[in-house]
Amino acid sequence: MGIYSGEDVRIKLATALSTAILATGMLSSAPAASAASYPVSTFDVTLGNTYTRGTITWYNRSVTLTGEHKSVDQNYCRGTTAFALDAEGHEMDRQYSYVDDNACGTSKSFSFSLVVSSPGPPIVRVCLDDGALQPPITYLKCVRYGRPS
Secondary structure, eight states: OOOOOOOOOOEEEEEHHHOOOHHHHHHHHHHOOOGGGGGGEEEEEEETTTEEEEEEESSSEEEEEEEEOOSBBBBBEEEEEEEEOTTTTOEEEEEEOOOGGGGGSSSEEEEEEEEEESSSSSSSEEEEEOOSSSSSSEEEEEEEOOOOO
């Protein structure tokens, strides 16, 4: 009739609470999709006192590079360029650190992604560059990194 006794209310609350606890338990046991579930490699391209260092996170159709590059002289800037390469070494994508992220007599952090249309890429080539504001960009030193198994 719309009026519940105290015992009926307690039973309904207990049922609702049990359902919520079970649902929460099932959700918390489900694996979460996060960057931690993707392979990560470290990279280090050092030339004299300058470098680009950081991590490559390997996703299904992209990679993200996050790191820091360093220049010791304000007249000689440094940036980072990365290339996504297929198994034969053909370029699939190329990206540069943003101009505002270039280091000139300092260290700067950067992050950017390479995107490809097919699964992979199996190889990323990371280059320490001259921090040029427009092409041609000079690659001072490059190192290739393969996707971890």
